[in-house]
Amino acid sequence: MSLTLTERFLRGLELSPERPAVRIGPDVVTYREAHETALRWAGSLIADGAPRAVGVLASKSATSYVGLLAVLYAGATVVPLLPNFPAALTRWMIKLAGVDTLIVDERGLAVLPEVVDQETAVRVLDTGGFSDRFPTIPVTSHPEIAAPVQVSPSDRAYILFTSGSTGIPKGVPISHGSFTHYFDLLDKRCDFGPDDVISQTFDLNFDCGIHVVFSAWGAGATVQAVPPSAYRDLPAFLAEHGITVWYSTPSGIWMAREMGGLEKGALGGLRWSFFAGEALRCQDAADWQAAAPGAKVENLYGPTELTITVCWHRWSGEESERRGVNGTVPIGRVHEAHDFRLVTEQGQQSSVEGELWVSGPQMATGYLDPADDEGRFVALDGRRWYRTGDRVRARPDGELVYIGRLDSQVKVHGWRVELAEVDHVVRECDGVRDAVTVTRPAPHGTELVVFYTGDEVPETVLADGVRAVLPDSVLPRRYVHLVGFPLNSNRKVDRLALQEQAAELTD
Structure with a gap:
């Protein structure tokens, strides 16, 4: 049965009239x-x-x-x-x-x-x-x-x-109809009920926050706000508040890991875990699954213009690793009733790899300012499509794998460099936990700077690893060790902050 957002709350009201709809600190x-x-x-x-x-x-x-x-x-x-x-x-x-x-x-x-x-x-x-x-x-x-x-x-x-x-x-x-389609599909896939408590790590201006609210309210479940301090001892916080469904950006995984919260079985009360907003690394998914062995772990993908998320892949261990690229988890298939196409830089449709275009009932009609539509919302073959700006690879079975942003593919000394590939190679170096590569201007054009977490590793070791995929002329100029990455208000890695930091580095 298709329900509007308000009808979802009314269903929750019928199921759980005296149960908490939302808990924020001491407020219920x-x-x-x-x-x-x-x-x-x-x-x-x-x-x-x-x-x-x-x-x-x-x-x-x-x-x-x-x-x-x-x-x-x-x-x-x-x-x-x-x-x-x-x-x-x-x-x-x-x-x-x-x-x-x-x-x-x-x-x-x-x-x-x-x-x-x-x-x-x-x-x-x-x-x-x-x-x-x-x-x-x-x-x-x-x-x-x-x-x-x-x-x-x-x-x-x-x-x-x-x-x-x-x-x-x-x-x-975003229309009521787009939300209705999204939550209809979610209800078919997930068995949320009144006894569930769903984590809210997001602010309400972030579309993932809307997912949490109305997936909970449609089931008579409780929305539980998660403050940043909860990561100091995430297992204890989840146990204290009875959280059964977790949802965050992948950055939440390394935050929990840094505080020792991903020991085997430490998150045993979770039934579901969802991650969205950034590429999900296979190692992170595996570590989270080990900590939450009873949970179904899903990687969700989708820009705001396609209503929260429009693809999903359920983590299946080695099989998911085999299907991934650059050490990241596949994003899965587009939601039913949607079509997609992969378009090359030359504007040709590809069956293998290209920019992901999507059309279907979750797509926004356009931006508030129609001038912003140019280059994003495209009319083709009698349909309107949204260009995601993401490079995606299609497997023979139709499942999609995220490669990187189009704007993360840069040219250094005329050489085309995929930043996600550099990230992946650096992560493979012993002692490195995670890595983010950014660009900075230089007198000779553009150069790369790598920020990484984990153990502090000699630059020569990191450079040798990157040299396996890049020629010497475009090797990163600097490798900077950080205790943790800066996060923006949505708790994604703040790449703009890292770019600013890279620009201020002295050689």
């Missing part, structure tokens, strides 16, 4: 409490005039979760915003998304004076008694509506913003 909100509060807030939004896009400017708090539910109950579009983002960037997102109403928590309220300017007029839903500080929408003490507003599949559910690696993030509107 039951399904019934979230439902009743969301009805009041949604009714207040509607009474003030039918809202179209409502921003939720909040940290990982109870307000953020109830707020997004209230916006959906009101039939409006959720625009998740983070208080720790630069104020100018948040202001730009508000304007681009057409937000004129905000739901805020204490941290959101604290930064709001920096966000609002003379050209950014917003009203704030008065959920906490701050009517004297900003134009507000009062919240009544009783529900203004009896049930969520009905929506159509083409209506916008969320507006998410890309990470902005090119400088200015792109707004991606």
Whole structure:
């Protein structure tokens, strides 16, 4: 049975009315409490005039979760915003998304004076008694509506913003229909239930965070926020909170490993484990599986423009390693009802390798700014396709393997270099745990810098390993040992920060 996002919550409400819908530190909100509060807030939004896009400017708090539910109950579009983002960037997102109403928590309220300017007029839903500080929408003490507003599949559910690696993030509107297709497939594959507790390592402006919320709420399960401090003793945190389903970026694996949390069987309470947002290394998947022997471990792949993820591969040990490339786990097959094609640099379709293009019901119709569509959303053969920018290899059985970003294939002294291949070779050196290769400008053009974790290894040893795949003229200029990689707000390796660090190195 196909369900909208609000209908997923209502199913969870029916299954688990008095169970926690979300737990964040000491704060616990039951399904019934979230439902009743969301009805009041949604009714207040509607009474003030039918809202179209409502921003939720909040940290990982109870307000953020109830707020997004209230916006959906009101039939409006959720625009998740983070208080720790630069104020100018948040202001730009508000304007681009057409937000004129905000739901805020204490941290959101604290930064709001920096966000609002003379050209950014917003009203704030008065959920906490701050009517004297900003134009507000009062919240009544009783529900203004009896049930969520009905929506159509083409209506916008969320507006998410890309990470902005090119400088200015792109707004991606995602429809109720796209989410419905995604979660229909998830329900068929996964047996989540009211007794499950699902980890929330993501912020709600990251599409993976939406996966956690509505996969849990559709099953009457509990969303459990995971603070960074949990990695100090992850097995103890998971046991204390009864977490049965884990979801994070692959960086979460090495964070747990660094703190000694991946001993054999240490995560024995897990039934499922999902990783997305970065390439998943086979060694990391194997280490996690050893720590969580009773869990199904899946590698998920997909850009925001294709609604959370559009491929999945279930880890199967040596067989997955055999199918992978450069020591990474395959990404699997595209979801049913979708088509894909691999396109070479010359624009020709290939059956073997090329840029991955996808078309299907999870694809966004385009960006908020149509000017951003050029080069990404392409009309071909009577269909619209999304160009992922990812190089992918197809196996004979149709399963896909991620090779790397197109923009991670660089030229150094005229020689084409695949950065993921350099990463893989360095990881194979004794003592190295992980490696990330970046470029930096040099008087002679472009040169490579490798950052790595694990033991500190002599540069000559690392250079000998890389020399097996690269000629001497393009060997990395520097090998820099780090205790851990910097992470961005989505807990992915922050490659931009590493590039900046590489540019500041002195020879």
